Amino acid sequence: MNTLITTLFNGVSIGTVLLIVALGLAIVFGLMGVINLAHGELMMLGAYTTYVVQNGFKTYLGTESQGLYIWAAIPLSFVVAALVGLALERGVIRFLYGRPLETLLATWGVSLILRQFVRSVSWGMVGGLLAFCGLFFGGKWLLGKSARIPSYRQNLVTTGLFLLSGAIAWFVGSNINNDPQLARPWFSARNVDVTAPGWLQGSIRVTAGIQFPASRLFIIVLTLLCLLGVYLFLQKSAWGLRIRSVTQNRDMSACLGIPTAQVDAVTFALGSGLAGVAGFAVTLLGSVGPNLGVNYIVDAFMVVVVGGVGNLLGSVIAALGIGIVTYLLGSGTMVRLLGGADGGAVVSFFDFFATTSMAKVMVFALIILFLQVRPAGLFPPKGRSAEV
Amino acid sequence: MTKLGRRKFLAYGSAAAGASVFLKACAPEPETEVEADSGASPAAAGADSDVITVGILHSLSGTMAISETTVVDAEELAIEEINAAGGVLGKQIVAVKEDGASDWPTFAEKAEKLIDQDQVAVVFGCWTSASRKAVLPVFEEKDHMLWYPVQYEGQECSQNIFYTGAAPNQQIEPAVDWLLENKGTDFFLVGSDYVFPRTANNIIKEQLKANGGTTVGEDYLPLGNTEVTPIIEKIQQALPDGGVIFNSLNGDSNVAFFKQLKSAGMGPDQYPVMSVSIAEEEVRQIGPEFLEGHYAAWNYFQTVESPANEKWVADFKAKYGEDRVTNDPMEAAYIMVYLWAQAVEAAGTTDIPAVREAAYGQTFEAPEGLVTMQPNHHISKTVRIGEVRDDGLFEIVSSTDGPLEPVPWNQYVPDTKGYACDWSDPAKGGRYKTEA
Numbered sequence: 002m003n004t005l006i007t008t009l010f011n012g013v014s015i016g017t018v019l020l021i022v023a024l025g026l027a028i029v030f031g032l033m034g035v036i037n038l039a040h041g042e043l044m045m046l047g048a049y050t051t052y053v054v055q056n057g058f059k060t061y062l063g064t065e066s067q068g069l070y071i072w073a074a075i076p077l078s079f080v081v082a083a084l085v086g087l088a089l090e091r092g093v094i095r096f097l098y099g100r101p102l103e104t105l106l107a108t109w110g111v112s113l114i115l116r117q118f119v120r121s122v123s124w125g126m127v128g129g130l131l132a133f134c135g136l137f138f139g140g141k142w143l144l145g146k147s148a149r150i151p152s153y154r155q156n157l158v159t160t161g162l163f164l165l166s167g168a169i170a171w172f173v174g175s176n177i178n179n180d181p182q183l184a185r186p187w188f189s190a191r192n193v194d195v196t197a198p199g200w201l202q203g204s205i206r207v208t209a210g211i212q213f214p215a216s217r218l219f220i221i222v223l224t225l226l227c228l229l230g231v232y233l234f235l236q237k238s239a240w241g242l243r244i245r246s247v248t249q250n251r252d253m254s255a256c257l258g259i260p261t262a263q264v265d266a267v268t269f270a271l272g273s274g275l276a277g278v279a280g281f282a283v284t285l286l287g288s289v290g291p292n293l294g295v296n297y298i299v300d301a302f303m304v305v306v307v308g309g310v311g312n313l314l315g316s317v318i319a320a321l322g323i324g325i326v327t328y329l330l331g332s333g334t335m336v337r338l339l340g341g342a343d344g345g346a347v348v349s350f351f352d353f354f355a356t357t358s359m360a361k362v363m364v365f366a367l368i369i370l371f372l373q374v375r376p377a378g379l380f381p382p383k384g385r386s387a388e389v
Numbered sequence: 390m391t392k393l394g395r396r397k398f399l400a401y402g403s404a405a406a407g408a409s410v411f412l413k414a415c416a417p418e419p420e421t422e423v424e425a426d427s428g429a430s431p432a433a434a435g436a437d438s439d440v441i442t443v444g445i446l447h448s449l450s451g452t453m454a455i456s457e458t459t460v461v462d463a464e465e466l467a468i469e470e471i472n473a474a475g476g477v478l479g480k481q482i483v484a485v486k487e488d489g490a491s492d493w494p495t496f497a498e499k500a501e502k503l504i505d506q507d508q509v510a511v512v513f514g515c516w517t518s519a520s521r522k523a524v525l526p527v528f529e530e531k532d533h534m535l536w537y538p539v540q541y542e543g544q545e546c547s548q549n550i551f552y553t554g555a556a557p558n559q560q561i562e563p564a565v566d567w568l569l570e571n572k573g574t575d576f577f578l579v580g581s582d583y584v585f586p587r588t589a590n591n592i593i594k595e596q597l598k599a600n601g602g603t604t605v606g607e608d609y610l611p612l613g614n615t616e617v618t619p620i621i622e623k624i625q626q627a628l629p630d631g632g633v634i635f636n637s638l639n640g641d642s643n644v645a646f647f648k649q650l651k652s653a654g655m656g657p658d659q660y661p662v663m664s665v666s667i668a669e670e671e672v673r674q675i676g677p678e679f680l681e682g683h684y685a686a687w688n689y690f691q692t693v694e695s696p697a698n699e700k701w702v703a704d705f706k707a708k709y710g711e712d713r714v715t716n717d718p719m720e721a722a723y724i725m726v727y728l729w730a731q732a733v734e735a736a737g738t739t740d741i742p743a744v745r746e747a748a749y750g751q752t753f754e755a756p757e758g759l760v761t762m763q764p765n766h767h768i769s770k771t772v773r774i775g776e777v778r779d780d781g782l783f784e785i786v787s788s789t790d791g792p793l794e795p796v797p798w799n800q801y802v803p804d805t806k807g808y809a810c811d812w813s814d815p816a817k818g819g820r821y822k823t824e825a
Contacts, residue, residue, distance in 0.1 A: 011618050018616070191455050192641065194676045197648075202678075204654040214652035287615035288644030288674070296613050296641075331619030333626065356608050357619055358582050 006211055008325070008334055014217040016324025017224040020317060021282050022297045023304035024227055025275030027316040030305050032248045033268055035094055036101055038108040040301060041294020042115035043273045046085055047078035047280025048289045049119060052193045054078075068198035071281075075223075078277040085115075086273020090266050098265070116291045120190045124183040129174025136166030192290035201285060216285040223282055227275060231313065234271070244268050248311070307368055309378030318379055323364060331360030440483045441476075441739055443468070444503035446514030446524070451491025456718070457516045459670060460538055461486070462709055463719035464513050467726035470704070477730045478737065485509060493523035500524040504533050510739035511536065511729055513722065518542060518585060525550065534741050536729055538722035540665070540687075542588040546797045546810035546819045551748065552767045553725040553760075554718065555688050558796040561589055562596060563772040564663050564686035567787055568633050569602050572661050575632035577624050578607035579646065586637035589665065593635060595801035610638060615645035621653050624660070631659035639666055647679040657682030663774075668716035669782060677781035687717040688770040689757035690783040698756035714782070715756075724755040728762055749813050759792060764813035767795030 022044065029037050051074040058070040089111060097104045140162045144150065150158055178184040201219055204212040235241040246254045247264045255261050283293065304323060308315030329335045333355040339348045354363045375381070445464055447457035468482050476482060485507045487499040496515065503509045504527070512528075513536045515521045521537055528535050528549040540555040568576070576597060580586025586609065594604050605627040608620050624634065638646055643664070650660070662683040669691050672680055691702060691714055701723065705715050728751050733739055736747035751762045758771045769792035775783025798805040798820065811817040 007622070011622060015616060015618055192644070192674050194674055196676050196678060202648075202651055204652055206654075212654045214649065214654075216648075216652045283615070286645055286648060288641045290641060292613070292641075296615060327616075328619055328622070332622040333619075334622070337626070357610050357614065357616075360619065361611070 012325030012328040016321035020320035023301040025272040029272035039112040041298035043276035044280035045294040047277030050078040079274040082277025083274030090269035125178035133170035195284040309380035312380040315380040444509035444512040449488040453491040580637035582609035669714040680777040689720040765810040
């Protein structure tokens with residue numbers, strides 16, 4: 002009985018981490034069909050937001066506010082990741098809809114930029130970037146408003162404006178960098194330390210032999226809340242209805258007056274925001290560094306693919322399934338259930354796979370096998386939407 | 390498909406080029422390559438005969454930069470101090486810094502550059518065993534000299550390398566002995582899935598077998614993996630009433646491991662963890678509250694009580710900032726510069742064979758205590774076990790009475806049992822069978 006309960010709990014807790022990471026991707030990749038390789042970096046931004054919020058609380062409210070910062074960190078990491086996601090969609094991805102290969106390359110590039118950005122961001126860099134954006138986009142707006150430039154001159158003027166504002170921004174940035182205090186990177190390449198509040202560090206004793214880590218319970222609850230929120234948003238709200246209709250038939254939705262471009266932006270921002278929340282969640286478990294996202298992105302895609310593209314329920318079941326199987330294999334529970342170390346060939350087979358690395362190999366092999374049987378995942382899209 | 394016109398191409402092309410230049414410009418300034426650490430007398434960096442050029446070869450960028458730049462800081466501090474005290478053979482030392490970029494072939498390339506182009510008298514460098522193995526052929530082929538400051542897995546003894554970090558018998562083996570004596574005989578081994586932890590754990594398993602301990606289980610996490618629930622469950626199954634965990638995880642996985650260990654309710658009173666790659670710097674990153682009460686084995690801790698150490702820590706903080714900490718690899722890097730300088734003084738020249746001969750037997754009153762360079766190119770060191778305090782430094786709970794002789798060829802592993810290394814005697818060399 003104890004084995005059953007711990008197995009279930011540990012499996013579910015591995016599964017919910019996968020699920021919360023994959024939830025945003027299930028929307029971005031599942032509903033919109035965008036292969037967003039920068040999803041992990043949006044998570045990373047959520048985690049860094051948590052770090053900043055934690056330090057802000059520590060500095061301005063004193064150490065006794067330690068336990069409170071997470072309540073601000075969850076919504077803020079959602080907002081920050083959603084805003085970056087929105088900028089990403091407006092700035093890059095909307096030009097690439099329907100071109101998966103270009104999307105793949107572009108978002109990979111974005112993920113590299115974001116990773117390098119958190120490593121080297123400093124006041125000088127931010128000052129330069131702000132100066133550039135203000136000058137370039139402000140200048141374009143002004144020119145567009147006041148001066149009448151013949152269309153064949155447009156590109157020349159834009160290039161000139163770009164070079165000019167770039168030069169000024171460079172000057173501003175390197176001037177700020179002359180002050181060593183301001184030139185210091187905010188985070189640097191070093192990993193940063195996010196400390197969970199005291200009540201999340203301990204564990205909760207259920208019965209004599211069973212203890213549940215509080216952080217895991219918290220992640221399970223958080224995942225359920227996110228899931229519920231996404232479900233309600235998609236099923237009950239006006240925007241949810243629009244998102245679903247655009248997913249099913251974009252052209253028909255556009256004909257009926259649904260602003261598809263806005264719907265795309267909202268959907269992408271929602272998915273990105275969920276990645277931010279996932280970033281918060283993983284700070285409870287591991288370390289926060291520029292490469293945080295890379296460790297999770299493959300697992301997230303795995304969950305969505307196994308679940309069936311375009312189906313949230315599929316992702317839920319896939320995540321929990323993968324979690325439980327990983328746990329059963331990796332912890333050696335399978336070996337114990339089958340009767341210990343001397344139980345013949347089957348047991349020694351499972352014993353061989355009872356290490357963390359080998360359990361991963363086994364899980365991948367099982368997924369490949371599963372996709373042979375059901376190439377489109379657990380719940381493949383049916384009917385007309387499958388053809389789009 | 391939209392056609393990319395010539396104008397558009399020009400506009401986008403220049404935009405892209407401009408953007409990349411701009412991003413580079415606004416990142417913090419990269420460190421300058423050549424640095425004249427000539428202290429108060431910059432005029433000394435003039436004619437060749439007035440200065441001695443040395444090479445510093447570490448990763449200044451990439452994943453290893455976090456650790457290796459701290460070692461560079463320690464080396465530069467030592468060079469600065471030596472220069473301020475009058476230099477070596479009356480000449481100032483000038484350091485040429487090269488960036489190995491966390492990429493092993495780059496290390497070999499830069500080592501050649503330092504030797505051939507910059508004509509350095511010696512190279513201080515490397516951190517990972519992989520980078521050391523990459524530059525080893527370069528130094529052997531050119532019969533040059535590398536000083537290496539990091540604790541490593543042993544099983545190597547090159548004539549062209551001086552190792553000032555711990556050999557396994559100066560870190561891992563005493564740690565296991567101490568655990569057997571004070572904490573229990575049932576060991577669970579956790580490590581990252583690559584060569585150092587696996588080699589180290591093989592040594593530990595042999596040692597436990599020989600000394601009456603038991604290995605109840607072992608598991609390896611792929612580098613970067615943060616899901617440790619299965620491992621924690623395994624530990625609980627294998628050691629239901631508590632026991633010793635020997636940890637050779639590297640990098641991020643440590644954070645996940647200690648955070649989740651704590652939240653599983655497994656404290657240091659029941660499950661003491663002995664780590665071999667967690668020093669002061671890493672404690673700061675993981676967070677002392679997760680590590681408090683656990684152990685680490687090193688030769689040096691910032692909390693070592695000796696006049697030499699107090700002076701060093703104060704000097705280091707004065708140069709690099711109050712918030713900095715010192716740790717074992719940094720200390721080893723610091724003392725290796727001094728040992729080399731002493732050897733040069735003793736030899737009266739910077740010629741490689743003469744310096745090598747003169748290096749044997751050099752002693753130095755280091756922050757960790759007296760160290761002596763042995764003819765097997767390793768140094769005798771004091772071994773200490775530290776317990777993490779709530780301020781992130783270590784309380785030293787055990788230390789050997791004096792320095793321990795280094796044993797590069799491991800005596801528990803059957804392949805190398807009975808072998809030793811002695812470069813002072815041409816008949817013996819890097820690997821010879823001892824009379825036993």
